[in-house]
Amino acid sequence: MVYDIDMIKSFYSAYKRKMEHVRAVLKRPLTLAEKILYTHLFDEAVLKDYKRGEDYVNFRPDRVAMQDATAQMALLQFMNAGKEQVAVPSTVHCDHLIQAYKGAREDIATATKTNEEVYDFLRDVSSRYGIGFWKPGAGIIHQVVLENYAFPGGMMVGTDSHTPNAGGLGMVAIGVGGADAVDVMTGMEWELKMPKLIGVRLTGELNGWTAPKDVILKLAGILTVKGGTNAIIEYFGPGTESISATGKATICNMGAEVGATTSLFPYDERMAAYLRATGREEVVMLAEAVAADLRPDDEVMALPEKFYDRIIEIDLSELEPYINGPFTPDAATPISEFAEKVLLNGYPRKMEVGLIGSCTNSSYQDISRAASVARQALEKDVAISSPLIVNPGSEQIYATAERDGMITLFQQIGATIMANACGPCIGQWKRHTDDPMRKNSIVTSFNRNFAKRADGNPNTFAFVASPEIVMALTIAGDLCFNPLKDRLLTHDGEKVKLNEPVGDELPVHGFTSASDGYLAPAGSQVEIKVDPHSTRLQLLTPFPAWDGNDLLNMPLLIKTQGKCTTDHISMAGPWLRFRGHLENISDNMLMGAVNAFNGETNSVWNRLTNMYGPVSGTAKMYKSEGISSIVVAEENYGEGSSREHAAMEPRFLNVKVILAKSFARIHETNLKKQGMLAITFKDKADYNRIQEHDLISVIGLQNFAPGRDLEVIVHHEDGTKERFAVQHTYNEQQISWFRAGSALNNNGLKN
Numbered sequence: 001m002v003y004d005i006d007m008i009k010s011f012y013s014a015y016k017r018k019m020e021h022v023r024a025v026l027k028r029p030l031t032l033a034e035k036i037l038y039t040h041l042f043d044e045a046v047l048k049d050y051k052r053g054e055d056y057v058n059f060r061p062d063r064v065a066m067q068d069a070t071a072q073m074a075l076l077q078f079m080n081a082g083k084e085q086v087a088v089p090s091t092v093h094c095d096h097l098i099q100a101y102k103g104a105r106e107d108i109a110t111a112t113k114t115n116e117e118v119y120d121f122l123r124d125v126s127s128r129y130g131i132g133f134w135k136p137g138a139g140i141i142h143q144v145v146l147e148n149y150a151f152p153g154g155m156m157v158g159t160d161s162h163t164p165n166a167g168g169l170g171m172v173a174i175g176v177g178g179a180d181a182v183d184v185m186t187g188m189e190w191e192l193k194m195p196k197l198i199g200v201r202l203t204g205e206l207n208g209w210t211a212p213k214d215v216i217l218k219l220a221g222i223l224t225v226k227g228g229t230n231a232i233i234e235y236f237g238p239g240t241e242s243i244s245a246t247g248k249a250t251i252c253n254m255g256a257e258v259g260a261t262t263s264l265f266p267y268d269e270r271m272a273a274y275l276r277a278t279g280r281e282e283v284v285m286l287a288e289a290v291a292a293d294l295r296p297d298d299e300v301m302a303l304p305e306k307f308y309d310r311i312i313e314i315d316l317s318e319l320e321p322y323i324n325g326p327f328t329p330d331a332a333t334p335i336s337e338f339a340e341k342v343l344l345n346g347y348p349r350k351m352e353v354g355l356i357g358s359c360t361n362s363s364y365q366d367i368s369r370a371a372s373v374a375r376q377a378l379e380k381d382v383a384i385s386s387p388l389i390v391n392p393g394s395e396q397i398y399a400t401a402e403r404d405g406m407i408t409l410f411q412q413i414g415a416t417i418m419a420n421a422c423g424p425c426i427g428q429w430k431r432h433t434d435d436p437m438r439k440n441s442i443v444t445s446f447n448r449n450f451a452k453r454a455d456g457n458p459n460t461f462a463f464v465a466s467p468e469i470v471m472a473l474t475i476a477g478d479l480c481f482n483p484l485k486d487r488l489l490t491h492d493g494e495k496v497k498l499n500e501p502v503g504d505e506l507p508v509h510g511f512t513s514a515s516d517g518y519l520a521p522a523g524s525q526v527e528i529k530v531d532p533h534s535t536r537l538q539l540l541t542p543f544p545a546w547d548g549n550d551l552l553n554m555p556l557l558i559k560t561q562g563k564c565t566t567d568h569i570s571m572a573g574p575w576l577r578f579r580g581h582l583e584n585i586s587d588n589m590l591m592g593a594v595n596a597f598n599g600e601t602n603s604v605w606n607r608l609t610n611m612y613g614p615v616s617g618t619a620k621m622y623k624s625e626g627i628s629s630i631v632v633a634e635e636n637y638g639e640g641s642s643r644e645h646a647a648m649e650p651r652f653l654n655v656k657v658i659l660a661k662s663f664a665r666i667h668e669t670n671l672k673k674q675g676m677l678a679i680t681f682k683d684k685a686d687y688n689r690i691q692e693h694d695l696i697s698v699i700g701l702q703n704f705a706p707g708r709d710l711e712v713i714v715h716h717e718d719g720t721k722e723r724f725a726v727q728h729t730y731n732e733q734q735i736s737w738f739r740a741g742s743a744l745n746n747n748g749l750k751n
């Protein structure tokens with residue numbers, strides 16, 4: 001069965017006409033990203049050549065996907081929007097709340113019990129409002145979307161930062177906060193700054209140990225964690241055709257690690273093969289009819305410098321496997337240099353656990369290539385030195401890999417097969433460890449490796465690599481092992497080398513049909529219950545509107561130092577259970593951020609007590625006294641996840657302003673949507689002027705206007721004052737969100 005085939009048919013039947021209109025107005029050759037964006041304008045009548053990186057544009061995406069941790073807040077907001085049904089096909093996926101501990105069967109049973117209230121709520125709201133519901137254990141959102149919903153040329157938003165995974169099937173798929181998803185689900189315009197375009201030209205062919213993952217690991221090193229901000233990464237060139245659709249998805253998935261709005265590949269035979277293998281021949285036929293417009297125009301391919309804002313060249317034939325980390329996914333090192341880096345920096349050399357899977361790397365091809373390496377360990381009689389954990393991406397992948405003997409093979413080498421869920425990738429890992437204080441290394445095929453992300457332990461050095469490299473290092477148990485040149489000892493003391501991995505792009509005998517993990521919606525008769533005494537779920541009260549005054553004499557809550565990701569602002573792991581309860585989850589606010597004045601986490605000066613205390617506790621005390629506060633931060637504040645809790649928590653605790661050197665895209669939008677003031681230093685050196693006991697005012701809000709700077713006055717403890725200009729990226733509409741108290745309040749005013 002092809003889900004939402006009527007929507008897909010109507011999309012393709014309109015695509016040709018819309019493209020003709022776009023060409024008639026723009027009168028120039030087009031990249032693929034432009035074709036998809038311009039055919040998804042909310043209002044075709046306002047079509048013009050939008051300025052990339054400047055103009056805000058309203059779009060009409062085709063669908064929405066939500067994972068369980070973010071869906072709670074998204075749906076709580078949707079319930080306040082007063083609609084009877086979602087306006088576009090939408091789905092909820094129960095993948096983040098399953099803790100990896102003993103193995104799939106037991107962990108799902110535990111999760112079903114522990115999260116019963118949340119799962120019931122998500123199921124009932126989905127059913128009531130016409131949203132498809134994927135049960136716990138059915139799979140990870142992005143893998144399930146790729147297998148069932150993504151289609152070339154389409155556009156979707158998802159409440160998860162790795163939504164761009166669907167770019168592997170030629171879809172513009174963008175990670176957003178729940179409030180954005182609500183816009184799309186209520187049929188309103190969805191706004192995005194017209195992204196810049198980074199063209200990545202791929203030549204040559206992947207070979208040997210090199211995998212699709214290495215394309216993005218290398219690119220992360222080139223672009224760094226913010227180099228893709230407000231840009232779409234569009235891959236083109238002959239090398240694209242040598243990469244499977246699932247390999248393309250891996251590359252697009254991790255575009256989130258460089259801050260890209262999304263990533264995208266042109267439609268080709270590899271995508272068609274994947275669509276057929278997943279039962280979507282009908283979609284192939286529809287896409288083939290418009291295939292010329294599911295790739296960039298020939299003129300763009302011939303002279304890419306003219307059409308993209310930046311061009312990066314990668315020769316796949318020359319590409320080496322990469323290992324990135326620790327603590328940031330852009331610390332890219334080719335494997336030939338990795339051992340030296342480990343020794344030079346004193347990283348713990350022993351590989352303690354290998355982890356394969358996640359939404360990034362659990363395709364049939366990934367699993368079969370990793371299995372080919374595992375099989376060699378058995379055949380060559382080499383001991384497996386480290387524990388292995390496998391998280392399949394979906395029930396379909398698991399069932400097929402099991403039928404084809406790969407799951408048994410992993411178990412033979414001692415692997416624990418976890419649920420088809422996020423598990424350790426989002427801190428849902430009850431790790432067995434003898435000493436959490438010991439520095440230790442793990443290597444994963446996931447996408448992120450921020451401190452504490454996998455197991456909550458700051459002493460864990462996490463590195464990311466392809467599944468086949470993870471497998472090789474797991475066998476060796478040594479971070480300095482390079483399977484391209486090093487040898488392993490057999491039980492008889494013989495030295496052997498691992499052969500290059502091999503694997504099938506798609507299963508020779510087809511995918512086995514997965515057990516039924518999908519629940520279709522029932523309709524308006526479904527009753528939704530939220531216990532007012534629940535600790536997991538809480539109905540939302542709208543945030544108050546702006547009172548019309550400047551923000552005066554706000555105490556500095558925290559001046560953060562260094563990286564401050566959404567994990568630092570609103571931790572995952574054990575806190576995931578409060579994602580539907582704003583008051584309770586606010587207790588974790590900024591607990592991972594480093595206080596610039598004492599170098600400690602979760603310890604800030606409280607001007608009411610003149611003592612140090614937790615960030616949220618301090619903000620709560622200020623709030624109880626009617627005092628607003630301000631947070632000051634460095635570069636790329638809010639990088640990482642799409643979780644809007646990182647914006648809603650400060651809003652809930654009366655933080656009025658985040659003043660940063662720069663923001664990550666999704667988080668900046670989330671702050672604006674929740675009615676916060678997100679401003680940046682005009683001169684980044686002004687960050688150094690902020691002192692611990694300062695009171696800070698933001699003035700000029702009566703004249704808040706697009707492109708017009710605001711002013712900050714810092715009142716130091718010694719009675720001196722400093723003033724400096726700050727800037728913002730609010731447009732008229734976003735300013736109206738600020739005035740109304742949130743985008744949702746503002747939409748309510750419009751309805």
Ligand code: SF4
Pocket residue numbers: 095140141142160162358359360421422425426446447
């Ligand atoms: S990146 Fe990790 S946590 Fe996020 S959806 Fe993928 S598997 Fe889940």
